[in-house]
Amino acid sequence: MAAPTSAAPSWSIAPPSRALEAAIQARIDNKTKPLGALGRLESLALQIALIQQRLDPQLQQPHMLVFAGDHGAAATPGISAYPQAVTAQMVLNFLQGGAAINGFCQQNGLLLQVIDAGVNADLPAHPQLIRAKIAKGTADYSQGPAMSAQQCAQALALGAEQVRRLLPLGCNCIALGEMGIGNSASAALVTQCLTGLPLVDLVGPGTGLQGAALQHKYQRLAQALALHPAAQGDCLQALQAFAGFEMVMLVGACLEAAQQQLLILVDGYIASAAVLAAVKMHSNALAYCVFCHASQEPGHRQLLAHLQVEALLDLQLRLGEGTGAALAYPLVQAAVTFLNSMASFEHAGVSRAI
Amino acid sequence: MAAPTSAAPSWSIAPPSRALEAAIQARIDNKTKPLGALGRLESLALQIALIQQRLDPQLQQPHMLVFAGDHGAAATPGISAYPQAVTAQMVLNFLQGGAAINGFCQQNGLLLQVIDAGVNADLPAHPQLIRAKIAKGTADYSQGPAMSAQQCAQALALGAEQVRRLLPLGCNCIALGEMGIGNSASAALVTQCLTGLPLVDLVGPGTGLQGAALQHKYQRLAQALALHPAAQGDCLQALQAFAGFEMVMLVGACLEAAQQQLLILVDGYIASAAVLAAVKMHSNALAYCVFCHASQEPGHRQLLAHLQVEALLDLQLRLGEGTGAALAYPLVQAAVTFLNSMASFEHAGVSRAI
Numbered sequence: 001m002a003a004p005t006s007a008a009p010s011w012s013i014a015p016p017s018r019a020l021e022a023a024i025q026a027r028i029d030n031k032t033k034p035l036g037a038l039g040r041l042e043s044l045a046l047q048i049a050l051i052q053q054r055l056d057p058q059l060q061q062p063h064m065l066v067f068a069g070d071h072g073a074a075a076t077p078g079i080s081a082y083p084q085a086v087t088a089q090m091v092l093n094f095l096q097g098g099a100a101i102n103g104f105c106q107q108n109g110l111l112l113q114v115i116d117a118g119v120n121a122d123l124p125a126h127p128q129l130i131r132a133k134i135a136k137g138t139a140d141y142s143q144g145p146a147m148s149a150q151q152c153a154q155a156l157a158l159g160a161e162q163v164r165r166l167l168p169l170g171c172n173c174i175a176l177g178e179m180g181i182g183n184s185a186s187a188a189l190v191t192q193c194l195t196g197l198p199l200v201d202l203v204g205p206g207t208g209l210q211g212a213a214l215q216h217k218y219q220r221l222a223q224a225l226a227l228h229p230a231a232q233g234d235c236l237q238a239l240q241a242f243a244g245f246e247m248v249m250l251v252g253a254c255l256e257a258a259q260q261q262l263l264i265l266v267d268g269y270i271a272s273a274a275v276l277a278a279v280k281m282h283s284n285a286l287a288y289c290v291f292c293h294a295s296q297e298p299g300h301r302q303l304l305a306h307l308q309v310e311a312l313l314d315l316q317l318r319l320g321e322g323t324g325a326a327l328a329y330p331l332v333q334a335a336v337t338f339l340n341s342m343a344s345f346e347h348a349g350v351s352r353a354i
Numbered sequence: 355m356a357a358p359t360s361a362a363p364s365w366s367i368a369p370p371s372r373a374l375e376a377a378i379q380a381r382i383d384n385k386t387k388p389l390g391a392l393g394r395l396e397s398l399a400l401q402i403a404l405i406q407q408r409l410d411p412q413l414q415q416p417h418m419l420v421f422a423g424d425h426g427a428a429a430t431p432g433i434s435a436y437p438q439a440v441t442a443q444m445v446l447n448f449l450q451g452g453a454a455i456n457g458f459c460q461q462n463g464l465l466l467q468v469i470d471a472g473v474n475a476d477l478p479a480h481p482q483l484i485r486a487k488i489a490k491g492t493a494d495y496s497q498g499p500a501m502s503a504q505q506c507a508q509a510l511a512l513g514a515e516q517v518r519r520l521l522p523l524g525c526n527c528i529a530l531g532e533m534g535i536g537n538s539a540s541a542a543l544v545t546q547c548l549t550g551l552p553l554v555d556l557v558g559p560g561t562g563l564q565g566a567a568l569q570h571k572y573q574r575l576a577q578a579l580a581l582h583p584a585a586q587g588d589c590l591q592a593l594q595a596f597a598g599f600e601m602v603m604l605v606g607a608c609l610e611a612a613q614q615q616l617l618i619l620v621d622g623y624i625a626s627a628a629v630l631a632a633v634k635m636h637s638n639a640l641a642y643c644v645f646c647h648a649s650q651e652p653g654h655r656q657l658l659a660h661l662q663v664e665a666l667l668d669l670q671l672r673l674g675e676g677t678g679a680a681l682a683y684p685l686v687q688a689a690v691t692f693l694n695s696m697a698s699f700e701h702a703g704v705s706r707a708i
């Protein structure tokens with residue numbers, strides 16, 4: 001167990017300076033293509049160049065951080081289609097290279113690290129596993145808060161630490177993923193608290209609940225929500241009441257990455273719920289985030305709409321692990337590629353529009 | 355100039371055998387993920403495995419073929435925002451490595467070849483340039499057919515030849531791109547003839563026409579359409595009346611690739627209009643095609659809906675050159691990656707759903 005800290009860490013997050021915006025946009029517009037013809041890649045290129053404060057941004061040492069944790073509420077059936085033991089089993093699968101995220105990270109050049117934020121098992125030492133366990137799972141939010149204020153503060157700090165640790169490597173881009181049986185339920189609860197949207201629109205099948213089982217999940221979550229009125233509209237209270245340790249570490253990682261002016265690639269519903277909490281704490285963090293895909297989990301679209309952001313991919317994914325972010329990474333690279341490698345009209349001797 | 359041929363080539367295209375479908379689907383379903391959780395990548399993996407008739411498909415020597423040609427109708431203003439000379443200028447830009455498609459192919463591991471199907475310029479020899487010029491541009495379809503029946507047959511044969519040429523390299527995946535000032539107009543006309551959709555829904559800004567200029571483009575195309583009633587519902591007549599040589603070569607390349615059971619990655623509106631013609635000639639060709647992105651050009655969505663297919667990406671691209679296909683290629687790779695590299699539940703010791 002990591003040493004406890006007493007108070008929640010704090011961050012000072014500045015928005016990217018817009019001083020270079022006109023110069024970056026001119027560089028984009030002068031590439032040999034019709035104005036705006038690369039669509040979303042052009043706004044993405046502008047975002048990355050603004051974050052890095054340079055006309056020729058570079059992606060260096062991109063890391064995929066998959067935070068894993070168990071949920072007390074998932075120790076009994078009804079919250080997930082899979083037993084709680086699958087969290088630890090999938091972490092072992094990550095370490096053995098057998099999960100989807102392994103293949104996608106390897107294919108696309110992302111360095112994968114798995115963080116044990118609170119898995120309910122003793123995990124073996126492994127070079128890709130970072131030990132940051134707060135406890136062997138959270139408490140059951142149907143009975144009381146998922147975690148104490150101290151645990152929440154500790155998880156925020158440990159999440160931040162995972163990003164700081166990468167800075168000496170030259171890393172300027174992190175992707176945020178997660179694993180935790182039951183965490184689509186926590187994502188729904190946290191999202192409800194921080195957006196005020198109806199819970200019914202935020203609860204989805206997760207790993208595969210349907211029909212009566214999905215209805216049962218909703219009812220359990222509605223009851224849990226009523227138990228924690230102080231969580232409404234309050235980030236720390238909402239996280240303490242309902243989140244997993246992996247989600248709180250994601251919040252800390254997001255805030256630290258924004259403070260350090262890194263590019264942040266956000267995976268699906270659970271990672272986005274953590275980023276929602278981060279953005280509600282520090283709205284300037286949003287400018288550092290790229291939402292990589294729109295999950296098939298219905299609450300995710302509501303969350304993205306609330307944040308007024310659009311995802312890059314829409315492939316009906318609902319796997320988590322960071323897979324959507326790993327799949328979108330070549331598009332992020334492509335935004336940098338065109339900005340740096342395309343010729344200008346003058347240089348290529350191409351005529352402009354009549 | 356290539357030697358003329360007298361009759362349109364013919365193809366015999368079988369659909370992929372479905373004999374392995376159950377075994378492939380079982381392999382997908384047994385991967386360590388909730389059933390269906392990789393969404394579109396799962397149907398893509400099934401499609402690729404069926405095309406290759408194996409449980410462990412491989413993508414080998416993927417080539418991006420960019421066919422370039424000029425359009426007689428674009429020799430005078432009103433059809434495009436750019437002057438006709440830009441076709442040749444952009445081909446030179448491709449050969450110098452300065453276009454978007456160069457960067458995206460290099461980033462994603464596609465081998466780029468440019469085919470001079472009918473550029474209105476004498477182009478220099480270059481290892482990436484294939485000389486297959488039918489003529490220095492088509493005739494103006496406002497005056498008569500864009501090309502003769504003989505030229506159309508020759509372009510179909512030369513398109514097929516570009517695919518056959520790659521087979522000894524072991525290539526089993528081709529991406530179809532194009533360059534040709536004025537060819538979004540040709541795509542609209544061909545699509546109208548072969549779908550019966552209203553022309554007004556198929557004509558768009560192309561490289562950037564707006565307002566009165568876009569209205570003028572529509573009027574010119576409506577007049578041209580009325581000049582060629584025999585093109586309605588007839589693939590060869592529609593191609594002869596309105597297509598560019600680059601488009602007809604795309605048709606031939608698509609049909610040859612389908613006959614050879616290659617995976618075919620289709621770029622945007624113009625490439626899709628060519629594939630539409632190929633599919634209307636041989637409906638079995640469709641099963642070999644992946645539609646890589648939905649263009650911002652409004653007619654493309656109509657065309658995709660007509661074919662009852664969905665694109666992988668939706669990034670508001672409207673550049674052509676094959677860029678959307680090059681950008682989608684890592685997703686195609688990812689479908690193969692997960693099928694081949696992910697562990698099964700049994701192998702990884704992961705519990706199944708309760």
